[in-house]
Amino acid sequence: MSKDAKEASAKIYFERCAGCHGVLRKGATGKNLEPANTTKLGQARLEKILTNGTDGGMVNFDDILTKDEIKNMATYIQMTPDVPPEWGIKEMTASWKVVVKPEDRPKKQLNKVNLKNVFSVTLRDSGEIALIDGDTKKIWTIIKTGYAVHISRLSASGRFVYVIGRDGKLDMIDLWMETPAVVATIKIGMDARSVETSKFKGFEDKYAVAGSYWPPQYVIMDGADLKPLKIVSTRGITVDGEYHPEPRVASIVASMIKPEWVINIKETGLIKLVDYSDIKNLKETTIESAKFLHDGGWDASKRYFLVAANASNKVAVVDTKDGKLAGLVDTKSKPHPGRGANFVHPKFGPVWATSHLGADVITLIGTDPAKHKDQAWKVVAELKNHGAGSLFVKTHPKSNNLWADAPLFPEKDMAESVTVYDIKNLDKGPEVINIAKLADLPETKAVKRAVQAEYNEKGDEVWFSIWAGKTDPSAIVVMDDKTRKVKAVIKDPKLITPTGKFNVYNTQHDIY
Numbered sequence: 001m002s003k004d005a006k007e008a009s010a011k012i013y014f015e016r017c018a019g020c021h022g023v024l025r026k027g028a029t030g031k032n033l034e035p036a037n038t039t040k041l042g043q044a045r046l047e048k049i050l051t052n053g054t055d056g057g058m059v060n061f062d063d064i065l066t067k068d069e070i071k072n073m074a075t076y077i078q079m080t081p082d083v084p085p086e087w088g089i090k091e092m093t094a095s096w097k098v099v100v101k102p103e104d105r106p107k108k109q110l111n112k113v114n115l116k117n118v119f120s121v122t123l124r125d126s127g128e129i130a131l132i133d134g135d136t137k138k139i140w141t142i143i144k145t146g147y148a149v150h151i152s153r154l155s156a157s158g159r160f161v162y163v164i165g166r167d168g169k170l171d172m173i174d175l176w177m178e179t180p181a182v183v184a185t186i187k188i189g190m191d192a193r194s195v196e197t198s199k200f201k202g203f204e205d206k207y208a209v210a211g212s213y214w215p216p217q218y219v220i221m222d223g224a225d226l227k228p229l230k231i232v233s234t235r236g237i238t239v240d241g242e243y244h245p246e247p248r249v250a251s252i253v254a255s256m257i258k259p260e261w262v263i264n265i266k267e268t269g270l271i272k273l274v275d276y277s278d279i280k281n282l283k284e285t286t287i288e289s290a291k292f293l294h295d296g297g298w299d300a301s302k303r304y305f306l307v308a309a310n311a312s313n314k315v316a317v318v319d320t321k322d323g324k325l326a327g328l329v330d331t332k333s334k335p336h337p338g339r340g341a342n343f344v345h346p347k348f349g350p351v352w353a354t355s356h357l358g359a360d361v362i363t364l365i366g367t368d369p370a371k372h373k374d375q376a377w378k379v380v381a382e383l384k385n386h387g388a389g390s391l392f393v394k395t396h397p398k399s400n401n402l403w404a405d406a407p408l409f410p411e412k413d414m415a416e417s418v419t420v421y422d423i424k425n426l427d428k429g430p431e432v433i434n435i436a437k438l439a440d441l442p443e444t445k446a447v448k449r450a451v452q453a454e455y456n457e458k459g460d461e462v463w464f465s466i467w468a469g470k471t472d473p474s475a476i477v478v479m480d481d482k483t484r485k486v487k488a489v490i491k492d493p494k495l496i497t498p499t500g501k502f503n504v505y506n507t508q509h510d511i512y
């Protein structure tokens with residue numbers, strides 16, 4: 001393989017593959033791709049998998065990569081992986097920039113936008129986020145960020161948005177400015193997915209924390225300017241007792257009942273409750289669960305955190321009040337909730353829902369040990385989803401609907417559609433709506449995946465992204481939650497590959 005082809009393949013691997021398979025290719029959501037396994041599959045089979053994808057959630061790359069790129073990737077993953085360098089306090093501090101000092105920032109909100117209903121939207125392939133005014137449905141501003149921002153999270157006050165790029169670049173945006181802009185930035189690692197803030201009373205807006213995939217560690221920063229304060233490595237022993245060199249930091253969530261973050265370590269299957277009340281003498285409670293922890297959300301009471309151990313086909317439940325594992329629930333293949341969805345089931349009481357990458361079901365788990373003890377931390381029902389390859393479910397306390405997508409299902413029509421259930425009448429069965437068709441975009445080769453439902457502040461609209469190729473026209477489809485009819489389609493040439501959308505109020509208060 002030529003030097004150029006190897007470099008190009010390494011870049012593609014980092015941008016498209018490392019998330020699921022790991023930098024060292026030891027596997028997690030995706031299979032282990034070390035040479036011992038890949039050479040067994042061989043060039044032709046690997047090219048086929050890369051081209052067409054698989055039913056297990058591996059996406060097809062024929063619409064993004066050329067035939068030559070696919071050929072080179074198949075060769076590249078049969079070679080020994082390179083180990084990337086570390087990224088410590090020296091590198092972080094060198095990358096850290098305070099663009100507008102805290103004392104030079106506005107003393108009051110300088111714009112007239114209803115901040116609670118602003119959506120921070122990831123423009124995946126352009127390395128930007130769009131702030132969209134949810135009331136007018138107009139793009140307020142577009143901000144240059146790291147590569148393929150993964151999530152946006154809010155400060156406890158709702159004033160600052162923190163966005164983390166896959167390349168580890170963390171940007172802090174001030175919504176009080178006349179036109180919001182980045183006020184501080186830092187690169188916390190080479191590969192990252194999660195960021196959160198301190199939300200407990202007395203610690204509002206004090207700290208930010210970000211987790212990285214490479215190097216495997218989390219970093220605590222000053223919430224006002226992102227100054228790095230403490231780095232904690234997550235390398236160590238898995239729940240099975242084996243050393244792992246790359247235990248990546250998956251989801252992080254802030255407790256409202258304690259000065260604590262729940263930090264989920266993917267490969268070790270360890271859930272860390274990190275007490276940030278004294279970061280010089282940091283206390284971590286380490287809870288054993290199951291390997292391949294990924295994404296998750298609170299139950300409605302916000303005492304229990306439910307996190308998918310996706311490639312273990314389990315959902316772990318942490319009781320953050322007692323600092324213990326409350327349950328480990330077996331589910332169908334590869335649960336993938338996003339933050340999940342909470343509602344009251346007519347028969348089983350409060351439940352939390354997840355959809356699945358590997359199965360066409362929506363799993364409902366009982367979450368009320370006080371009044372529905374027999375159902376607590378058990379699968380109480382499995383609803384049919386229109387396909388496997390689902391990534392996100394969503395509802396809202398004011399809604400009667402439960403929405404689920406299936407953007408990674410190999411069939412176009414399914415990937416472009418969503419399922420919606422009436423949660424008061426689940427026996428009625430779902431409605432399947434092709435969201436991409438509602439956007440009325442020109443025909444292109446790429447699948448127009450309908451991805452990630454997000455509610456507006458009032459809970460009467462639900463927004464879906466149409467996620468197609470980088471050069472394809474795209475859109476956000478806003479559905480009226482009550483009528484399930486299209487209410488608005490946001491189209492703009494600047495909306496390049498929109499994926500995750502984060503409503504300020506709902507993200508600030510963990511409403512889902």
Ligand code: DHE
Nearest residue numbers: 019020124151193194195250251252294295338339499500
């Ligand atoms: Fe995500 C959440 C990791 C691919 C869109 N994703 C998360 C979280 C993790 C994660 C750890 C939880 C963060 C938290 O709550 O703190 N995602 C990964 C991967 O490792 C993976 C599988 C592969 C990769 O290379 O990144 C991956 N994710 C994707 C996508 O391809 C998606 C669909 C499009 C995109 O923008 O990249 C995508 N992930 C999202 C979104 C969330 C998310 C929208 C937040 C959901 C929410 O409601 O909070």
